[in-house]
Amino acid sequence: QGQLVESGGGSVQAGGSLRLSCAASGRTFSSYAMGWFRQAPGKEREFVAAISSGGNTLYADSVKGRFTISRDNAKNTVYLQMNSLKPEDTAVYYCNANFYYGDYPNPPPGGYWGQGTQVTVSS
Numbered sequence: 001q002g003q004l005v006e007s008g009g010g011s012v013q014a015g016g017s018l019r020l021s022c023a024a025s026g027r028t029f030s031s032y033a034m035g036w037f038r039q040a041p042g043k044e045r046e047f048v049a050a051i052s053s054g055g056n057t058l059y060a061d062s063v064k065g066r067f068t069i070s071r072d073n074a075k076n077t078v079y080l081q082m083n084s085l086k087p088e089d090t091a092v093y094y095c096n097a098n099f100y101y102g103d104y105p106n107p108p109p110g111g112y113w114g115q116g117t118q119v120t121v122s123s
Contacts, residue, residue, distance in 0.1 A: 002027040002112050004095045009117030012085055016121070020080040022095030022114055029112075030073040033101035036080045038091035038119075045094070047105035049080060058104055063089075085121045092116040 008020040022034065035050035049069040050058045057069055068081040078095065097112040098104070 002029065002097065004097060004112050004114035006093065006095050006114040006117040009093060009119045011120040011122065014086055014121055014123050016085050017081070017083045018085065018119060020082065020093055020095075020117060020119075022078045022080075024076040024078075024097065024112075029076055029097050032097045032099055032112075033104065034069075034071060034078040035096040035098065035104055035107065036069060036078075037094045037096055038089075039094070039116075040088075040091040043091075048093070050101065050104035051078065052101035056101065058101075060105070082119070085119075087121050087123045090119060090121050092118050 003026045005023050006020060012018055031053050033050055033052050036048040037045050038048050039045040047060050048063055049067055051069045051071050066084045071078040094116045095114040098107040
């Protein structure tokens with residue numbers, strides 16, 4: 001049974017940076033695609049970025065050029081580097097593992113999800 005645990009969230013001023021980490025345990029996720037999603041208060045969860053097992057990447061238009069997703073399969077960890085943060089980036093950020101990269105940005109129900117980490121960007 002696999003588990004995903006996010007870390008690295010916090011509070012930052014607009015224009016600042018944060019680096020989120022998602023550590024996987026319980027199984028090896030190197031053959032899985034990994035993604036980041038976020039949910040702001042009163043809004044639905046939305047796709048942020050995804051990375052295939054081979055390193056191909058996909059981004060939401062709203063974060064393209066500011067966020068970078070990467071993975072370290074030796075550490076079973078995926079990262080989200082967030083630069084030039086804006087107040088509208090404020091949300092709980094969730095890590096996801098899905099076997100098929102092609103399912104992103106809308107992976108099917110199920111898969112693996114972390115518990116989320118809060119990111120707050122003040123103006």
